[in-house]
Amino acid sequence: MWNFPLLPEQASAYAAKVDPLFYALAVFVLTFTMGVTTVFIVLGVRYRKRRGVHRKSVHVENMLIELVWSAIPVVIAIAIFAWGAVLYYDHGKAPGDTIDINVIGKQWMWKIQHPNGLREVNELHVPKGRPVKLIMTSQDVIHSFYVPAFRKKQDVLPARYTSLWFEATKVGEYPLFCAEYCGTEHSLMGGTVYVMEPSDYEEWLGGGPALTPAAEGEAIFQKMGCATCHDAGDSSRGPSLNGLYGKDVKLRGGGTIPANDEYLRRSIMEPTADVVVGYTPLMPAFKTQFNEDDILSLLAYIKSLGGGTQE
Numbered sequence: 232m233w234n235f236p237l238l239p240e241q242a243s244a245y246a247a248k249v250d251p252l253f254y255a256l257a258v259f260v261l262t263f264t265m266g267v268t269t270v271f272i273v274l275g276v277r278y279r280k281r282r283g284v285h286r287k288s289v290h291v292e293n294m295l296i297e298l299v300w301s302a303i304p305v306v307i308a309i310a311i312f313a314w315g316a317v318l319y320y321d322h323g324k325a326p327g328d329t330i331d332i333n334v335i336g337k338q339w340m341w342k343i344q345h346p347n348g349l350r351e352v353n354e355l356h357v358p359k360g361r362p363v364k365l366i367m368t369s370q371d372v373i374h375s376f377y378v379p380a381f382r383k384k385q386d387v388l389p390a391r392y393t394s395l396w397f398e399a400t401k402v403g404e405y406p407l408f409c410a411e412y413c414g415t416e417h418s419l420m421g422g423t424v425y426v427m428e429p430s431d432y433e434e435w436l437g438g439g440p441a442l443t444p445a446a447e448g449e450a451i452f453q454k455m456g457c458a459t460c461h462d463a464g465d466s467s468r469g470p471s472l473n474g475l476y477g478k479d480v481k482l483r484g485g486g487t488i489p490a491n492d493e494y495l496r497r498s499i500m501e502p503t504a505d506v507v508v509g510y511t512p513l514m515p516a517f518k519t520q521f522n523e524d525d526i527l528s529l530l531a532y533i534k535s536l537g538g539g540t541q542e
């Protein structure tokens with residue numbers, strides 16, 4: 232088994248930012264706990280019943296003390312909140328130029344696909360010093376992708392897409408875990424993250440014949456007959472998918488919905504859930520025919536048809 236030290240290595244830019252907050256909180260909590268406990272014990276001994284200390288009509292009222300011991304904790308609490316909020320924002324907001332890697336959690340393994348199509352299982356190779364974004368979903372139950380050395384963890388949910396970004400700072404091998412109990416072999420659901428020099432990563436990436444996810448998606452699109460209804464032409468029975476991604480889609484019965492990953496997935500798996508205005512819902516449901524891999528490929532293909540512009 233892995234040697235799992237109490238304090239995992241710091242291998243990401245984020246780790247170096249989170250740890251000071253962790254230590255500050257630990258020192259803060261310990262200081263207060265020890266202070267309060269000490270006073271508690273001292274007073275308890277000093278004023279115990281046998282001492283027979285005079286306790287009648289003790290009356291202390293001091294506005295200054297009241298104000299000070301209310302104000303100080305408020306200031307400290309706000310400071311901790313602000314510190315945490317800044318880091319949380321950093322955790323949530325990926326920079327624009329990430330390497331996007333698909334991750335599928337599945338009882339009990341992590342399936343990974345790189346932008347050039349290369350796949351791996353329970354192993355994730357990433358370059359040092361480049362921001363990487365994982366786009367994650369689950370084939371079955373809730374999992375959670377956790378790399379302690381990066382101080383990064385994110386739940387992975389069925390029928391939803393969550394993301395997790397990081398920038399590795401240190402070449403090495405780091406354990407990867409599933410951090411959400413997901414069944415009998417949950418404890419074995421994990422693997423290794425390999426952080427490589429960018430040149431080694433490039434070389435490693437080149438080491439496999441692979442179709443890009445968009446090319447795989449296009450193949451599925453042709454094979455499954457999607458193209459018969461979603462032809463670019465106007466006579467098609469279904470709407471054109473060109474430029475769909477990221478657009479607002481008008482739905483039958485009123486309302487609009489942004490064409491994001493979750494909407495596209497639902498449109499394919501359960502077409503009647505949201506019907507596009509002006510179309511008859513004659514698209515067959517593909518729920519039983521696709522796994523999450525296929526869906527991610529189809530999404531990559533649809534995104535490759537452009538987005539943000541009109542049809």
Ligand code: HEC
Pocket residue numbers: 452455456457458459460461468469470471472475480490495498499502503505506507510511512513514515517529
């Ligand atoms: C029998 C014709 C038909 C086939 C086959 C078909 N679709 Fe559709 N599709 C439609 C129609 C009609 C709509 C619009 C009505 C609706 O939303 O259900 C639609 C809607 C969609 C949408 C939402 C489009 C939008 O503008 O919001 C997506 C995405 C989609 N289809 C993908 C696919 C994929 C991927 C396949 C193949 C796996 C496929 N479709 C196969 C007819 C079809």
Ligand SMILES: [Cu+2]
Pocket residue numbers: 336339373374375409410411412413417420
């Ligand atoms: Cu799991």
